[in-house]
Amino acid sequence: QVQLVESGGGLVQAGGSLRLSCGPSGRTWSSYDMGWFRQAPGKEREFVAVISRSGGSTYYADSVKGRFTISRDNAKNTVYLQMNSLKPEDTAVYYCAAHRPGGSSWSNRYEYDYWGQGTQVTVSS
Secondary structure, X not given: OOOEEEEOOEEEEOOOOEEEEEEOOOOOOOOOOEEEEEEOOOOOOXXXXXXXXXXXXXXXXXXXXXXXXXXXXXXXXXXXXXXXXXXXXXXXXXXXXXXOOOOOOOOOHHHEEEEEOOEEEEEEO
């Protein structure tokens, strides 16, 4: 049962930008810390960024720090991932997910209970 819906993926040239959205799907997410993960072909799903319930705290993987920005609009029940200066190695399926309340590690994908279906991001060189 899909509870989160991502959109905004596509094909972009290296150096370009995309903004991903993770919108509502029959549930309110304002009480969850929300994260973005990505998975490239043949690789493990990896942490990208997370934002706290209030939006006051964020945390990024070193590989995207300074290029990606996570944000949220709780009134719209939507989380965003602004991706700038994209590189070919950013090519992956991007997933948003809701972090389990009381979990201890934002970067641990096993502490996320709800996931979207993913959106493909392809960066050409």
